[in-house]
Amino acid sequence: MNAHDSERISGLLEADGMERVETDDEADVVVLNTCCIRENADNKLYGTLGHLRKWKAAKEGRRIVIGGCLSQKDKDVVAQKAPWVDVVMGTHNVHRTTELLNHSIEHGPITEILDEAVLDDYTLFPSALPVRRETTYNAWVTIQIGCDNSCAYCIVPAVRGREISRPFADVIGEVAQLASTGVTEVTLLGQNVNSYGRDITLAERQAGSDARVQPLFADLLRAAGDVEGIRRVRYVSPHPKDMRVDVLEAMANTPAVCEHLHYPLQSGSDRVLSLMHRGYTAQRYMERLADARRLIPDLSVTTDIIVGFPGETEADFQCTLEIAAEAMFDNTFEYIFSPREGTQAADMTEHFIDPAIVSDRFDRLKIVVEHSALIKHEARIGRIEEVVVQGPSRRNPNVYSGRTRQYKLVHFSSDVALRPGTYTTVEISKAAPHFLTGFLVEVLQMATHKIRIPVVSV
Ligand code: SF4
Secondary structure: OHHHHHHHHHHHHHHOOOOOOOOOOOOOEEEEEEOOOOOOHHHHHHHHHHHHHHHHHOOOOOEEEEEEHHHHHHOOHHHHHOOOOOEEEOOOOHHHHHHHHHHHHHHOOEEEOOOHHHOOHHHHOOOOOOOOOOOOOEEEEEOEEOOOOOOOOOOHHHHHOOOEEOOHHHHHHHHHHHHHOOOOEEEEEOOOHHHOOHHHHHHHHHOOOOOOOOOOHHHHHHHHHOOOOOOEEEEEOOOOOOOOHHHHHHHHHOOOEOOEEEOOOEOOOHHHHHHHOOOOOHHHHHHHHHHHHHHOOOOEEEEEEEEOOOOOOHHHHHHHHHHHHHHOOOEEEEEEOOOOOOOOHHHOHHHOOOHHHHHHHHHHHHHHHHHHHHHHHHOOOOOEEEEEEEEEOOOOOOEEEEEEOOOOEEEEEOOOOOOOOOEEEEEEEEEOOOOEEEEEEEEEEOOOOOOOOOOOOO
């Protein structure tokens, strides 16, 4: 979400006549779009701002803009600690980037943090705003902002606000517009995509409408997959407590929706899941996972697991190991718990786990999840996979990297030059826990997106 906001900020600045440069020395404006989900975001921000103070002083007219969830959380603190910053804006101010920058040039430093309650659909979901996308053949599409859950370790609800669904037609309109420029893959983006549309339904009910409980995420998946030119639809992130069979059926019945489910487990212990306020048990998680694998052939499943949540005992951790082994994930993102100020878990200090114990658990979990990832990958040796090209390898221009529909990273050799976004088939010859290796069999579809031609003022 934060990276996509950065694309919007870049797009706005370019539309206002600016150009991207490669080094600080060449720049007149630096924007730091902060993310406080990352550890030590505050320290990194203020450390960087110390360096930027000298950068700003070295040349007349230089400007510094700070956006993102750290400024949303800290509000006036950034301006107090770093008064040389020109613009401090929150997560709901992205559409105002250029106005705020211009305001600071005329009137001096400004801090503007908007509350989502005062915004309308246009400012919440500014699809009409320019976006400078970092890739050309695939794109993120926001379907929802905020989150109504209260996971004990997570700062998102505090900095992104309540959950608000983007209007259905607006989402599909953006997907169609992207497809018309040659984008073939979209990733639908939300904090809890399974609850997409609930607030729209509630609003309709409150307005006296007796319309069916619509739209729901399953409808959105089908509609996005039906857009002409879209070959792949992905989404992040679902929540196991809200995952329903209708979404799995939509995945199974919509050819463009990829056979990949990122399904965050977080812990295999019901006691820890309860402390985390996740709203499901390990059994419920595994039952839905079984449904998913039954309904969607060749499904790959990836997950997130937090190790060392406050109060996690060795017995709790054993439950996580057992569930991870049983689930046979294709890939696992393991995280060591670290407190985020302002979350419930940050106050559970008396239950924090000794870092040496956490580190040991992390290593033990890694062995289990890499074992299952390798087994999953080895089972693909000899298969012909559809791979969309991401780009050439930095070390060898005859080796390309790409992704399968299952989101597996493939490095493959090719004598043919391939643009990013080209669809190929690749025969898999080797496997490792985190990637596959193979060779080009056939080019299925050349990349069709338009190549970006920078506009340079003379
Ligand atoms: S579902 Fe939980 S972890 Fe995900 S954004 Fe919401 S509060 Fe954070």
